[in-house]
Amino acid sequence: MDAFTAWLHATALSQTIQAVRWIVPLVQSIHIVMIGIVFVSSLMVCLRVLGRAGTDLSFDEVQRRFMPWIRGALAVLLATGIVLIIGEPAREFGATSFWLKMLLVVIAGGLNLSLARAPATSSARGRAIALVIVWVAIVFLGRAIAYDVEVWQSLALHG
Amino acid sequence: MDLAAFFQPLEASFIGEWMRGSLKAMPVVEATHVLAAATVFGTIFVVDLRLLGIPGVKRAFTRVSEEMTRITWAAFALAAVTGVLMFIANAHTYLINRAFGLKLTAIVAAGINMLIFERYTRRGVAGWDVGVQSPRAAKIAGLLSILLWVAVLFLARWIGFTKAYDFSVPDDPNIQFNF
Numbered sequence: 001m002d003a004f005t006a007w008l009h010a011t012a013l014s015q016t017i018q019a020v021r022w023i024v025p026l027v028q029s030i031h032i033v034m035i036g037i038v039f040v041s042s043l044m045v046c047l048r049v050l051g052r053a054g055t056d057l058s059f060d061e062v063q064r065r066f067m068p069w070i071r072g073a074l075a076v077l078l079a080t081g082i083v084l085i086i087g088e089p090a091r092e093f094g095a096t097s098f099w100l101k102m103l104l105v106v107i108a109g110g111l112n113l114s115l116a117r118a119p120a121t122s123s124a125r126g127r128a129i130a131l132v133i134v135w136v137a138i139v140f141l142g143r144a145i146a147y148d149v150e151v152w153q154s155l156a157l158h159g
Numbered sequence: 160m161d162l163a164a165f166f167q168p169l170e171a172s173f174i175g176e177w178m179r180g181s182l183k184a185m186p187v188v189e190a191t192h193v194l195a196a197a198t199v200f201g202t203i204f205v206v207d208l209r210l211l212g213i214p215g216v217k218r219a220f221t222r223v224s225e226e227m228t229r230i231t232w233a234a235f236a237l238a239a240v241t242g243v244l245m246f247i248a249n250a251h252t253y254l255i256n257r258a259f260g261l262k263l264t265a266i267v268a269a270g271i272n273m274l275i276f277e278r279y280t281r282r283g284v285a286g287w288d289v290g291v292q293s294p295r296a297a298k299i300a301g302l303l304s305i306l307l308w309v310a311v312l313f314l315a316r317w318i319g320f321t322k323a324y325d326f327s328v329p330d331d332p333n334i335q336f337n338f
């Protein structure tokens with residue numbers, strides 16, 4: 001465990017999250033509800049780009065319908081994610097899946113913004129499909145944090 | 160009926176064995192279950208919000224419902240299959256878990272709420288499909304549905320924190336856990 005992880009683990013906040021047994025399951029539950037909102041909202045934006053859903057609406061209308069939910073849910077995901085990190089820093093920072101997940105979250109954010117800015121260019125379909133695949137991967141990596149050694153074996157950070 | 164004894168052969172079957180023995184089966188099946196369940200909730204949430212008039216009533220309810228329901232059922236089927244796999248792996252520990260029992264109860268309640276809506280409330284949809292607020296019964300169904308599905312997700316996560324894991328085939332299905 002490196003110095004920062006050890007320090008974070010020893011803070012009063014982390015100790016509280018560790019000691020009060022309902023905090024982690026409660027925060028994880030909220031995290032999953034928000035995943036549902038972000039994933040389905042992104043899926044709807046993607047399907048609209050592909051012309052498979054919401055075709056009675058313009059892309060802008062679909063975007064206006066779902067973007068506030070994506071932003072709001074992302075904010076809650078970030079907040080709940082930070083609580084989970086503070087509560088179990090070694091579990092998160094020591095997991096290969098965690099770092100890959102963070103990388104993909106940044107990529108998903110970039111894809112979302114780029115779709116919002118340029119929904120009609122020739123690469124929009126590819127970016128829309130990539131957005132959904134990246135979100136699927138984020139969900140898988142999120143669950144895989146609990147199974148880092150089983151999933152990554154020799155690539156696991158804290159094998 | 161002794162449910163633990165009833166499910167014991169299933170738990171001892173090659174499927175149960177594979178779920179417990181394979182290193183990657185559990186994380187892959189669990190992640191698929193989370194994704195499928197999140198999709199079930201997210202798509203139902205969009206329809207429920209439309210019933211509540213959020214963000215508005217400009218788009219036809221029937222159109223929103225039709226578009227989402229296909230995705231909901233596909234995701235529900237995936238969640239059911241992966242859920243059964245997880246259950247088979249550890250049936251006797253699920254059966255004594257209170258969160259699991261409550262979760263199934265909440266799913267049944269959400270199903271009954273949906274059936275009542277589809278059977279009765281939705282009959283008059285022509286009168287409130289576009290441009291007007293849904294009737295009170297429809298709004299109550301939407302609100303109940305949101306509450307019940309959020310409860311399902313919460314109870315589901317609770318199982319992971321309250322259920323003991325036992326990776327051996329049970330000889331005696333009445334094992335007690337101190338949870």
